[in-house]
Each structure stands twice: as structure tokens, then as C-alpha cells.
């Protein structure tokens with residue numbers, strides 16, 4: 001079964017709802033989202049639902065491949081994104097780029 005729920009840090013909620021953040025980068029434990037499936041998004045801090053997302057793709061990535069293009073889709077600079085990923089997933093080289101659209 002593919003996953004049907006995803007949590008985000010609350011600080012990213014506004015960017016997701018305004019479509020400024022259209023990808024998330026996750027590890028092995030959170031890669032099993034099916035393309036074209038609907039996923040319910042809630043905040044990590046208090047598990048508050050805030051939107052439904054339509055999964056567009058899930059692609060494996062090596063940290064060394066992280067680019068300005070990914071950062072743009074995160075509404076961050078590349079160095080901000082590298083810092084965030086280092087904080088959430090220290091020492092992990094293999095991650096997954098999950099792209100999504102806001103479901104309306």
C-alpha cells in the first residue's frame with residue numbers, strides 16, 4: 001500500500017498553500033507515495049490537517065545532485081535547502097524528491 005498522509009513542519013505550510021513550495025525531499029522511510037494519488041498533509045507539530053496534495057512524481061536523488069532547480073521548487077536558496085536537509089537527514093546521501101500539486 002502506498003502512503004496517504006504526509007507531515008510538514010508548520011513553517012512550510014504557507015509556502016505549500018500558496019504553491020511556492022512544490023516539492024519535498026524525504027528519505028527511504030517516506031518514499032512510498034504513488035504517482036497521481038491524493039495525500040493528506042498535516043503539520044508535524046500538532047498533526048493539524050491543512051490540505052490535500054496530488055503526488056506528481058517520486059524520484060531518487062543523490063545529495064550531490066541537489067541543484068538550484070530543486071531549491072527554487074522549495075522556495076529557498078540552494079544553501080538554505082542544503083542546511084535544512086543536513087538538519088533533518090544528517091549523513092544521508094540517498095533521498096527522494098517528491099513533487100506534488102495542491103489538490104483543489
Ligand SMILES: CC(=O)Nc1ccn([C@@H]2O[C@H](CO)[C@@H](O)[C@H]2O)c(=O)n1
Pocket residue numbers: 007008009012023024025026044074084085088
Ligand atoms: C515533518 C516531517 O515529518 N518531515 C519533514 C521532512 C521534510 N520537510 C521539508 O521538505 C523539504 C526537504 O526535506 C524541506 O522543505 C523540509 O523542511 C518537512 O517539512 N517535514
